[in-house]
Amino acid sequence: MKSSKRTNNEEKIENLLSRGVAEIIDREHLEKALKSGKRLRVKLGIDPTGQKIHLGRAVALRKLREFQDLGHKVVLVIGGFTAQIGDPSDKLSKRPMLSETQVKKNMADYKRQLGKILDLRKVEFRNNNDWLRRLNFKEIANLAESFSVLQMLERRNFKDRFERHEEISLREFLYPLMQGYDSVAIKADVELGGTDQLFNLMAGRTIQKYYGQKEQDIFVNEMLEGTDGRKMSTSWGNVINISDEPNDMYGKVMAVDDKLVLKYFLLCTDLSEKEIENIVVGNPRDAKARLALEITAFYHGLEAAKAAEGHFNRVFREKEFPEDMETFKSALPKMNIVDLIVASEMAASRSEAKRLIEQGGVSIGEERIDDPYRIIEIPTEGIVLQVGKRKFRKITS
């Protein structure tokens, strides 16, 4: 009994250390620590900017869950202070100062999402505002002494910009110092992050050393590409958020590039690698359908996932109407088609509505409407207005 549990744990550790992992420093040390039975403090930094958690971010969180399941302590460091500075890893975003109440509000929302992956009762939440705002200039100067300008410039992100003679603010050099100091403050044994975080994570080691602490191990997870294969980013519109509605989530997963299916399975589902292997060798469409089901079920439960699957098949494969359409109640018994489209919010303007009709994208019931002056009679039992492939509305009078 005891020995089987041990094997089980060893398997878990093996899985933890290999699946979806880009790099671990120092892997040998971490493996030993994991097997020693010691309870590790595992850190992940969270930006309290109120963003939605997407599947890419969830990769690290799922890893945290694995640590949690092995009995380790997950420490989430909320960047209440750092949010005011801005992480240079993500150069484009200019962050506004967040008020404390705003941070709180964002975090409440964030925790709801985190709860889908982590056991929040066991998580330790810390806000780096508590210690970073107390550092004085002398301490900062000392910290800064641990790094050279050249080291900073080694960082890909800075290097490129430096070579292109683009501006690098001194403030940005400070960011890794702050993140590194967080590790000192919470006495981290391990810190997680994506490959884009490697530099910041390493800074933690340097600074812990400076403070006479044992250096944390660094756990770098692979980055998950967005549905189109590019970096998952809200501005690309290729993001799947874990708070997406089941139908949406299922549909978005179905839109994932075929080449990425295996990676999505590995990074976003709990299926064993063996199971995944068996699924992926089959028909790619079926594999993806399974993927969509697994992911949707993970965040919304199996029942909702199955409903989403049914919805998807009905609408996109059999091209039938979805079972739950929003309803628009018309005040008039008959309406011009253009007015109807605008009134039911299926198009932003009358020009757009006309265009859609001209392009053949509008149907009432099964019938395509090609005349923008067509008067539609609205029966009391209702009719279905379809605009484009996926927008439906039930119209009643």
Place this chain on the structure above:
RNA sequence: GCUGAGGUGGCGGAGCGGUCAAUCGCAACAGACUGUAAAUCUGUCGCCCUUGUGGCUACGGGGGUUCGAAUCCCUCCCUCAGCACCA
């Protein structure tokens, strides 16, 4: 502060007195294709209508010059870069 560059449609970025509702790219949307998508191809992509060599509103704000301005002038606001050497 000084010097320079610049503010144009969802974004990037042309245009520099008329032919500009504004090239082009991306994103988006519709159609075709398909296992969903992607890719590809076709089309659309300010608003409005009685769809026209139509009307209206637009190129940071305001004012002016002109028959006519996104394009010239004035002014205000905002953004960015440089202000050690070298070049």
